Amino acid sequence: MLSVSNLSCVRADHTLFSGVGFDLAPGECLHLEGGNGVGKTSLLRILAGFAPAAQGQVRWQGELLGSSACRLAQDLLYLGHQLALKEELNAVENLQAGAAIAGTPVMREAALAALQQLGLGSRATLPVRVLSQGQKRRVALARLAVQTQPLWLLDEPFVALDGPAQQLVVSLMQAHLARGGMVLFTSHQPVDFGGRSRSYRLGA
Amino acid sequence: MSAFMAVLQRDLQLALRRKSEVLTAVFFFVVVATLFPLAIGPEPETLRKIAPGILWVGAMLASLLSLGRLFAPDYHDGSLEQMALSQAPLPVLVAAKVTAHWLLSGLPLTLLSPLLALQFGLDGPTMGVLLLSLLLGTPLLSFIGAVGAALTLGVRGGEVLLSLLVLPLYIPALVFGSGAVEAQQSGLGYSAHVSILMAMLLMAGFFGPWACAVALRIALE
Numbered sequence: 206m207l208s209v210s211n212l213s214c215v216r217a218d219h220t221l222f223s224g225v226g227f228d229l230a231p232g233e234c235l236h237l238e239g240g241n242g243v244g245k246t247s248l249l250r251i252l253a254g255f256a257p258a259a260q261g262q263v264r265w266q267g268e269l270l271g272s273s274a275c276r277l278a279q280d281l282l283y284l285g286h287q288l289a290l291k292e293e294l295n296a297v298e299n300l301q302a303g304a305a306i307a308g309t310p311v312m313r314e315a316a317l318a319a320l321q322q323l324g325l326g327s328r329a330t331l332p333v334r335v336l337s338q339g340q341k342r343r344v345a346l347a348r349l350a351v352q353t354q355p356l357w358l359l360d361e362p363f364v365a366l367d368g369p370a371q372q373l374v375v376s377l378m379q380a381h382l383a384r385g386g387m388v389l390f391t392s393h394q395p396v397d398f399g400g401r402s403r404s405y406r407l408g409a
Numbered sequence: 410m411s412a413f414m415a416v417l418q419r420d421l422q423l424a425l426r427r428k429s430e431v432l433t434a435v436f437f438f439v440v441v442a443t444l445f446p447l448a449i450g451p452e453p454e455t456l457r458k459i460a461p462g463i464l465w466v467g468a469m470l471a472s473l474l475s476l477g478r479l480f481a482p483d484y485h486d487g488s489l490e491q492m493a494l495s496q497a498p499l500p501v502l503v504a505a506k507v508t509a510h511w512l513l514s515g516l517p518l519t520l521l522s523p524l525l526a527l528q529f530g531l532d533g534p535t536m537g538v539l540l541l542s543l544l545l546g547t548p549l550l551s552f553i554g555a556v557g558a559a560l561t562l563g564v565r566g567g568e569v570l571l572s573l574l575v576l577p578l579y580i581p582a583l584v585f586g587s588g589a590v591e592a593q594q595s596g597l598g599y600s601a602h603v604s605i606l607m608a609m610l611l612m613a614g615f616f617g618p619w620a621c622a623v624a625l626r627i628a629l630e
Contacts, residue, residue, distance in 0.1 A: 289487035302415060
């Protein structure tokens with residue numbers, strides 16, 4: 206369980222947000238809303254442990270973020286604006302290398318199946334360099350199908366995706382929730398989760 | 410350990426896909442080491458005397474050349490964020506990156522050095538000591554350089570700053586590395602120099618990745 210209380214973030218002497226608090230229990234999904242520049246990405250980066258919060262607390266399974274007992278960094282799958290793909294490697298190699306570096310190696314067959322699922326079956330062995338923007342995002346999102354961390358932090362997962370691909374990501378998220386996972390994502394578009402998602406509006 | 414191998418394998422794979430970057434450093438070393446005999450003239454005594462210093466400075470500059478790209482691509486494409494979230498400790502992954510850097514820059518330079526030493530008229534045992542000193546010295550350069558690369562990550566004009574930061578730190582390695590070869594030439598025995606080089610390598614190998622990891626986390630903020 207992730208619980209955030211009274212969190213505030215200051216960037217260059219400017220308070221982005223303050224008093225942010227919410228709980229996320231297993232099987233729950235939170236849609237983080239808000240206009241440009243209200244600090245959605247900053248909030249995710251604080252949760253991922255990249256940046257310190259100006260104020261407030263984040264607890265993961267009861268342990269305070271920043272304490273040595275807190276395993277939040279290991280238990281989360283973070284997908285930011287940067288896709289962490291190597292242009293020279295192909296989709297399978299990227300997926301396998303990414304998973305192995307995260308500490309959860311996958312077999313080539315599993316990686317291929319995940320890419321197949323995201324509609325990249327025929328592109329799986331091309332260098333990522335030659336793929337389109339949307340296809341690159343699909344390769345990055347294929348991690349959702351192979352990695353098993355309980356908490357997903359997804360920053361704008363639907364950007365550059367076509368309709369079917371968006372549906373696919375939603376179904377991956379639903380499957381994760383059904384397994385008892387947690388999802389926290391930002392998006393500017395309404396997403397239909399069939400009532401399993403709450404939303405939290407950041408900023409005034 | 411598997412994450413260490415994963416980083417190592419990925420970096421080596423990437424290097425194979427863009428060989429020019431590896432070859433640049435090697436050619437740079439060859440050209441620099443070749444310029445000196447041409448400029449100074451074929452005086453065997455002089456060449457023998459300056460050989461250790463020139464080969465060592467050449468190896469140092471060549472290793473510096475590829476240092477700017479040690480963490481920068483990972484930083485810009487988001488791979489570094491993913492490494493920071495790995496179940497393996499970040500210093501372990503950093504050590505893998507430094508190892509890859511050495512395998513791709515330091516090791517080729519080391520293996521090439523006896524060939525270049527021929528131009529300077531070094532004899533067999535001296536070449537052996539040169540090889541040994543570079544074998545211990547180039548990973549030391551990689552570890553020291555990695556700390557500089559991590560500290561200058563994301564800084565504008567970082568490449569120049571990196572050279573200014575790292576070159577002074579290379580001095581002890583240079584002194585004892587080329588000193589070992591000179592000691593062999595003058596018949597004093599090289600073991601003291603090599604021992605100190607080894608000690609510095611162990612220190613840098615132990616503390617370097619840890620310091621890098623701290624600097625990288627600051628850069629990610």
